[in-house]
Amino acid sequence: MIIDCHGHYTTAPKALEEWRNKQIAGIQDPSAMPKASELKISDDDIRETIVNNQLRLMKERGNDLTLFSPRASFMAHHIGDFEVSSTWAAICNELCFRVSKLFPEHFVPVAMLPQSPGVDPKTCIPELVKCVEQYGCVGINLNPDPSGGHWTSPPLTDKLWYPIYEKMVEYDIPAMIHVSTSCNACFHTTGAHYLNADTTAFMQCVQGDLFKDFPQLRFLIPHGGGAVPYHWGRFRGLAQEMKKPLLDTHVMNNIFFDTCVYHQPGIDLLNTVIPVKNVLFASEMIGAVRGIDPTTGHYYDDTKRYIDASKILSAEDKQAVFEGNTRRVFPRLDALLKKQGR
Numbered sequence: 001m002i003i004d005c006h007g008h009y010t011t012a013p014k015a016l017e018e019w020r021n022k023q024i025a026g027i028q029d030p031s032a033m034p035k036a037s038e039l040k041i042s043d044d045d046i047r048e049t050i051v052n053n054q055l056r057l058m059k060e061r062g063n064d065l066t067l068f069s070p071r072a073s074f075m076a077h078h079i080g081d082f083e084v085s086s087t088w089a090a091i092c093n094e095l096c097f098r099v100s101k102l103f104p105e106h107f108v109p110v111a112m113l114p115q116s117p118g119v120d121p122k123t124c125i126p127e128l129v130k131c132v133e134q135y136g137c138v139g140i141n142l143n144p145d146p147s148g149g150h151w152t153s154p155p156l157t158d159k160l161w162y163p164i165y166e167k168m169v170e171y172d173i174p175a176m177i178h179v180s181t182s183c184n185a186c187f188h189t190t191g192a193h194y195l196n197a198d199t200t201a202f203m204q205c206v207q208g209d210l211f212k213d214f215p216q217l218r219f220l221i222p223h224g225g226g227a228v229p230y231h232w233g234r235f236r237g238l239a240q241e242m243k244k245p246l247l248d249t250h251v252m253n254n255i256f257f258d259t260c261v262y263h264q265p266g267i268d269l270l271n272t273v274i275p276v277k278n279v280l281f282a283s284e285m286i287g288a289v290r291g292i293d294p295t296t297g298h299y300y301d302d303t304k305r306y307i308d309a310s311k312i313l314s315a316e317d318k319q320a321v322f323e324g325n326t327r328r329v330f331p332r333l334d335a336l337l338k339k340q341g342r
């Protein structure tokens with residue numbers, strides 16, 4: 001089986017964006033604030049946006065299943081207050097749940113959280129509980145910077161985040177560490193902010209001792225781990241100077257990277273440096289980079305090709321990256337697939 005652990009509903013019906021624009025307008029003018037019930041999206045609307053987009057490309061590329069979460073850049077936790085984020089997260093999570101009900105063989109939901117800058121992360125727990133218990137979400141996306149590029153929250157190792165981690169351990173679900181839109185002009189959203197955040201989250205974990213407190217906690221750092229694999233020697237050296245244990249035991253039982261790296265040399269570097277057990281297949285399709293690479297004639301985000309072509313990974317390694325590792329890191333996915341006889 002080929003499991004893509006990183007997909008977003010980037011193709012949601014236009015009505016969703018229109019509703020969100022009304023909600024944003026309603027922050028200034030409460031009389032204009034729309035009700036959640038005013039958003040009407042039919043099953044046929046959903047089907048159309050999936051069949052012609054993600055599902056079409058999955059079939060063309062040979063991907064069987066995608067872990068599917070709300071559009072990351074649209075989470076925009078910096079907009080409005082907790083109430084605004086809460087209503088928005090509930091709507092987006094329900095849509096991904098509906099996708100998973102309409103295409104149970106191809107999509108399994110992952111939840112976004114109703115984070116809001118300066119608001120205690122534990123306020124996200126009711127939405128998290130609902131998403132796991134009622135929607136069957138197998139993981140969450142956790143935004144380490146709800147301010148959108150100004151980094152006003154404490155590091156992920158801070159005890160402020162612990163209520164989320166306690167719930168993750170209780171449910172045995174991992175979190176993908178995923179920021180949203182940058183509202184800082186210095187950081188392009190997908191070209192800088194995302195990759196900065198991946199690198200930052202990893203270094204926060206190296207600096208802290210979070211996994212001593214939560215040995216079962218699992219973070220998935222997307223986009224190939226940002227700059228981490230490329231600068232592996234720097235991180236090892238810094239950990240050594242800080243008198244931390246070797247990274248293998250300090251963080252690598254708890255941190256995983258995906259394969260959203262859009263060229264062969266990048267994927268080869270990832271697989272040269274990072275142990276196979278820590279790499280999970282993903283494409284983030286349809287996402288940030290939608291074009292065709294003129295040097296290969298294939299889509300940049302058709303990452304399965306790079307794994308297939310890898311001379312570093314054995315057949316057994318490839319199976320681990322495509323399926324085995326993801327089933328291990330997402331035990332609720334594994335249980336669901338077993339129930340489906342897969």
Ligand SMILES: [Zn+2]
Pocket residue numbers: 006008072178222284
């Ligand atoms: Zn993403």
